[in-house]
Every structure is written in C-alpha cells, then in structure tokens.
Amino acid sequence: MSNRSELRELAQEIVDSGFAGVQLRVNDADGEWVGTAGVRELGGTEQPPADGRVRIGSNTKTFTATVMLQLVADGLIDLDGQVAAILPEFGFDPRITVRMLLQHTSGLFNFTGEYYEDGTVAPGMPWQGKEWVEGRFAAHLPEELVRFSLSKPARFEPGTDWSYANTNYVVARLVIEEVTGRPLAEEMRLRILEPLGLADTFMPGDTQVDLPEPHAHAYYRYEEDGSETVVDVTRQNASWISTGGDMVSTTEDLHTFIRALVTGRLLPAPLLAEMCTPESKAHYGLGVFVQETPGGSTVITHNGGIAGHGALMYSTPDGRTTLTAALNYVDDAALSLAVPFQEATQKLVKAVFATESKKTEEPKETEVTEEATESAR
Secondary structure (H helix, E strand, O other), rough: OOOOOHHHHHHHHHHHHOOOOEEEEEEEEOOEEEEEEEEEOEEEEEEOOOOEEEOOOOOHHHHHHHHHHHHHHOOOOOOOOEHHHOOHHHHHOOOHHHHHHOOOOOOOOOOOOEEEOOOOOOOOOOHHHHHHHHHHOOOOOOHHHHHHHHOOHHHHOOOOOOOOOOHHHHHHHHHHHHHHHHHHHHHHHHHHHHHOOOOOEEOOOOOOOOOOOOOOOOOOEEEOOOOEEEEEEEEEEEEEEHOOOOOEEOHHHHHHHHHHHHHOOOHHHHHHHHHOOOOOOEEEEOOOEEEEOOOEEEEEEEEEEEEOOHHHHHHHHOOOOOOEEEEOOOEEEEOOOHHHHHHHHHHHHHHHHHOOOOOOOOOOOOOHHHHHHHHOO
C-alpha cells in the first residue's frame, strides 16, 4: 500500500464521524506509517500521542488465549478437557471444555448482558449509564463475575451454537491461574510481554485506576432528568470487565504482538493452526476472528472497545502487513458510535489490505529477528 495520503484522509474521516481522536499504525512492504488525527482531550487542540497507551478492550482475549494455548503446548491443559474438572467449586456444566471458552461456544451467560436475536435484552452487571460512571472505581473479583453469570440461564447447550460472552475469558483466566498457581498477569508477563519487549502493555489488576501517560482521554455520556452529562472516564477500575477486556497497550506493542503471534513465535504450528481455524457462524477461532477483506485477503484480527477507548488489531497470516489503531471517543449506553466504528474499520481494512493477494495457506512458523523488528519500527 503506497497511498499514504489515503490513510491521512481516513484518519480525519474517522474523527469527522464523531470520534475525538485516532492513532493509526500500518506496517507493510512500504515500511511503517504512523499518523494521528483529532484531539487528545475534549476542548483541547493537541492531537493524540502517536503511540499513546490505550485500554484495548477485547484484544485482551487474544493475549489470554495465547497464554492458554501455550499451557496446552506445555501439556498442562487439555484443550478439550472439562472446565468443571479444573474448577470444581463453581459447578460448571461438565460438557463445557477449554476450547469452548476460547471459541465462545460454551453457552455461558454473558455477565455484561445478553442481547438476543429478537431484540430482547437480559441485563448483566452494571457497565453503562450513571450507575457505572459513579461506581467505576469499585473493585470486582473475577470469581464474582463468574458466579453472577452462573446464576443466570445459559444461552444455549454447550457446543451447539456461538455467542460472544466476556464470561468465557474470565473463566479462562481462572483456569490459567488454577493450573499455574500464578496470577494471569504474571504468567502473561513471563510468556508474552517480556519475551516480546512489550514494555507498554500490562494488566491493571483490581486496584490500579490510573492510565500511565502518554494517553488520549476517554469519555462517557449519560442523560438524567433531560440533561446530558459527559464525564472523563480515563481513570477507572477495569476489574468490572476483567479479562473480557481490561488490558492496556499501544499501537506499536499491538503490532509487535500480532506479528509475533501469526508468524509462530508464540505458539507451535499445530496450535497456531487451531487458533486460526474459525467456527462457521462468526468465523471466530480461539481468541481471534479470521476474516476475508473486501479485496479477498485473509486477515487475523481482534478489536475492542471499553468506555471511550478502542483498539484495532489486524494482520495478514504471514505477518507482512499489519494495521493497529487506538481510538478515543465519547461512549454512551446507546452505543451511538457503534455504526461509525464499524464503517471506519471497514474502510481502514480495505485501504490497508486491498493490494494483498488472497492467502489460503496456514500461518507459517517464522522466527522474528531483531533486525526485522527494528526495520519495522
């Protein structure tokens, strides 16, 4: 992709569609391109930092799935083993397997609420509106989120359907911690963050509320008695979402991670192939979506949004082209920017991956050398 002016225009178009700011990073055959548009903070004029820290939302799931599959590779976890056998104290349906957690086929109730095809909604734990804004510094244990989910009816019989549920990845966290005897944050640091040099990526835990500088600001809007209130929610305790989406990273770290993942640096080839083999309904593998772009290319991806912050993460299966981005915006209970978010993402993907030929082979195991890493910066 050589038309960098198109990327600059798209970045501005994203801002014009209602977002406060955007940070884009593209690595491809032409090298690396980094750009920003919009503002770091509402009411200000400074653009977002080019590689600012951002709450990456559901991209957390890809990191968590990678750790889980590393434990499978080490023989510590059986991918098709019963979750109930590992965590007997919760009373899980014995048909639920580790694979079902990673692929969202367990049927477990989503603790952030269920949205059914007929338009009905089953409320979950508070994560929207004034109630969430005023309680956003409260700490929640992952066990609390799981037990809340298990107190609700399952969405479907295990293994019979697909439905995205944050609960799956909080249970995955508990499985990892039970098997290793260490917090997931520590396991992730040892297995992914330190080996890849991801110095700006971390799990905040249930006590940290501050987002280290530099960063763009996140906002939440709610209405009460006919008046609208906009609150800066950059500072929050993300334990309310746990490993459904609590991690912090940067566009550069996300690029390094997804490239290392698809090129086999983090997982042996057979497990990487399983990770990138999607189910049929939503094309979700084990912690990643496997999608075909408008131009016919295959991309490995996950995106995420959390209360005014969002992150995009895309790569071709060979890791030669990646797109990572960070967004800051004003969120609300109506998810008013959901459609603009989707439209902006589709345009970006089309622009970045349009020249990629369609690849049908599985990701190859390739060593990422220091020279290659430096040349991509």
